[in-house]
Amino acid sequence: xxxxxxxxxxxxxxxxxxxxxxxxxxxxxxxxxxxxxxxxxxxxxxxxxxxxxxxxxxxxxxxxxxxxxxxxxxxxxxxxxxxxxxxxxxxxxxxxxxxxxxxxxxxxxxxxxxxxxxxxxxxxxxxxxxxxxxxxxxxxxxxxxxxxxxxxxxxxxxxxxxxxxxxxxxxxxxxxxxxxxxxxxxxxxxxxxxxxxxxxxxxxxxxxxxxxxxxxxxx
Numbered sequence: 001x002x003x004x005x006x007x008x009x010x011x012x013x014x015x016x017x018x019x020x021x022x023x024x025x026x027x028x029x030x031x032x033x034x035x036x037x038x039x040x041x042x043x044x045x046x047x048x049x050x051x052x053x054x055x056x057x058x059x060x061x062x063x064x065x066x067x068x069x070x071x072x073x074x075x076x077x078x079x080x081x082x083x084x085x086x087x088x089x090x091x092x093x094x095x096x097x098x099x100x101x102x103x104x105x106x107x108x109x110x111x112x113x114x115x116x117x118x119x120x121x122x123x124x125x126x127x128x129x130x131x132x133x134x135x136x137x138x139x140x141x142x143x144x145x146x147x148x149x150x151x152x153x154x155x156x157x158x159x160x161x162x163x164x165x166x167x168x169x170x171x172x173x174x175x176x177x178x179x180x181x182x183x184x185x186x187x188x189x190x191x192x193x194x195x196x197x198x199x200x201x202x203x204x205x206x207x208x209x210x211x212x213x214x215x216x217x218x219x
Contacts (some may be wrong), residue, residue: 004080004116008097010106014039015048015062021057024048037107038062038069041094044096044104046071066213073098076105081159127156128176131194132186133169139191144170147189151181169194 012031015024017040027036028050035047046069049061073096076088087095093110132144141158148155154175161171169204174182183193 004078004108004113005076005097007108007112007116008076008106009109009112012036013098014104016040016045017045017061017063017066019062020058021053021056021060021062021065024053024062025058028053028131033094035070035090035092035094037073037094038066039104040066042104043102044073044098045069046075047092047094047096068146072096073102075109079159080113080116083108084117087113112179123157127154127173128179129171129173129195130179130183130186131161131169132169132191133167133194134191136163136166136168139168139170141170143189144172144186144191147185148174148182150171151178151185153178153182 012027014037015027017038024036027033033050035049037044038046038048040063045066048065048069052068064065070090070092072086072090072092074083076097076099078086083095087108087110094100095108095110095113096109097105099105141160143159145155156173156175158170158172160168162169185192
């Protein structure tokens with residue numbers, strides 16, 4: 001399957017604080033972006049919002065309006081679910097991507113991520129969802145996967161869906177078959193079953209979020 005980082009886009013160079021507001025207005029007039037990244041001396045300092053830039057005097061530079069920039073971004077190590085979460089929280093159709101050293105790498109566009117999202121087995125294939133919980137120092141992702149597979153289940157995806165200082169919740173999607181044995185084995189290994197549904201509410205939330213973000217496809 002395609003890796004999400006394959007969708008990092010570099011086609012349009014980031015704006016710079018030395019650029020004029022007129023330059024930024026021209027970019028937003030040419031492209032349907034809600035935001036666009038701004039760099040200062042090569043360092044990402046925030047994303048200019050199209051709606052804000054439209055209201056600024058064209059003689060100003062982006063440095064003059066830097067206080068209005070939104071500060072969101074994702075790392076190049078972020079999983080697709082985390083990327084989708086940042087898109088949704090910030091109501092944006094473009095998301096700057098930084099590496100671990102805060103170097104600007106490019107940006108994700110919502111159209112590409114929606115396509116990737118719909119093609120993941122986690123959504124595309126039929127299966128059951130379970131959420132299990134265990135102590136932060138006791139859980140093991142490999143053990144969770146092994147429990148599923150040792151009971152003739154096929155794992156379609158798993159991720160940490162919630163965590164605090166004491167406990168971790170793991171959401172798993174499993175091809176149907178052997179679900180009862182899988183749940184019993186999780187309990188035997190001292191995992192608490194938080195929820196177990198054929199159509200889990202969390203999956204419905206993900207689908208709703210996808211529908212919410214679909215509106216950006218027509219911007």
